[in-house]
Amino acid sequence: MEFTVRDWMMDLVVYVDPDMPVTDALETMRRRYINSVIINKTRDNPEYGILTSTDICDKIVAQERDPATLKVRDIMTSPLIVVRTDMSMAECARIMKENKIHHLPVCDETQCLVGMISATDFLVVAEAMGRTG
Template sequence: MLNTVRDWMNDLVVFVDPNSTITEALGIMRRRYVNNLITKKTKESPEYGIVTSIDICDKIVAQGRDPSTVKVHEIMSSPLITVTTQMTIVECAKVMKDHRIHHLPVADANGTVVGMISANDFLIVAEQLGHGNSERTLH
């Protein structure tokens, strides 16, 4: 039965230095075909953070800011809200809903980010369930 975050998560996690500019972050996003980046832990930023395409739209483009002068750490969300690989898809969806977020880093028992799950992944979950695949149930 495929109902845990581990079953549906994407193990591609792309990292960015929190001192990178938004222009640099956008280049990474474009080259890696992702719409979110996890910030690396540094001395200055000892916790993971996340920056998403929505953050860039809302905090850079909509405000007329220059992406070449703004650093990732200035607009990233931190500390991360994460889920674990053992959580059910239903629990994960509730975390997204409760926090009004669309991208959730998946952390292992040590707090290391090992994957990502996004609202778009739930479209695939819903599609699979809609095909009447009895092996794929949420509970």
């Protein structure tokens, strides 16, 4: 049985503004119990971006930077790497591995963002693979 991204993605996409203080984005992530947010396009920010818990660890904590002095655009990752809803989970896992990332936005056939998939979702996928094996 082939598992697709559609079967395992979270269909919640939370957007934040690139000029939002990082502390506000952190509060949004904490309150919603999520590990990533999508950075919206604006006139000054023509491409979507992503801010993840890994970005927080690598670009703030490890570098001992003050998040109160930073805007989201200062530490976001852009441009996005995205996957499609009909992609296999195996291919999705390969994309994460090749790009050394843990969160992927999911697009539908019209290129609209419709969800997120993260490395932790693969725990459940692997468990399901063992059951159908």
